[in-house]
Amino acid sequence: xxxLVAGHNAGAAAQAxxxxxxxxxxxxxxxxxxxxxxxxxVAAQVLAIAGNYSHILFPATASGKNIAPRVAAKLDVAQxxxxxxxxxxxxxxxxxYAGNAIATVQSADSVKIITVRTTGFDAAAATGxxxxxxxxxxxxxxxQEQLHRQRNRQERPPRTHGCQDHRLRAAGRWAARKSSxxx
Numbered sequence: 001x002x003x004l005v006a007g008h009n010a011g012a013a014a015q016a017x018x019x020x021x022x023x024x025x026x027x028x029x030x031x032x033x034x035x036x037x038x039x040x041x042v043a044a045q046v047l048a049i050a051g052n053y054s055h056i057l058f059p060a061t062a063s064g065k066n067i068a069p070r071v072a073a074k075l076d077v078a079q080x081x082x083x084x085x086x087x088x089x090x091x092x093x094x095x096x097y098a099g100n101a102i103a104t105v106q107s108a109d110s111v112k113i114i115t116v117r118t119t120g121f122d123a124a125a126a127t128g129x130x131x132x133x134x135x136x137x138x139x140x141x142x143x144q145e146q147l148h149r150q151r152n153r154q155e156r157p158p159r160t161h162g163c164q165d166h167r168l169r170a171a172g173r174w175a176a177r178k179s180s181x182x183x
Contacts, residue, residue: 006045008035021125026133043070060115072113079113084120
């Protein structure tokens, strides 16, 4: 298994990936354009090395689900989403209907672009590996640049907490409206 570590000043992450059991090679792509992990820039880096691989896997995270479809579209292949089991080189299992059923999916594409539900697999040992780390960055120009990052903060607590409290507040408003119409 080969691992791509794409980022800026991510040498420590590449060295840590090289120690994972089962990893044969780590490709370390270091460029300023990869610093924020923008999907356009990371996808360009993946596409630069995609010709060497038959299977390209991404974690089924927000970032992975943002990059994988871009890579699949550029390679003109279908994406296989959220696999939880590998049956064979071209056959995978994935949940459907909100996880109430499991579908077996087979792909005839020459390159498989796959997002993986990492909780469906046992974790690899973080130590015990001794993979070679190779530096490669064909991604010399930035396709996209992050200009600003802002985190919105709300003064009130999120509505997802205290569902019962929300019902009480709604009932209180209803009672207040009803009593004001009687006066």
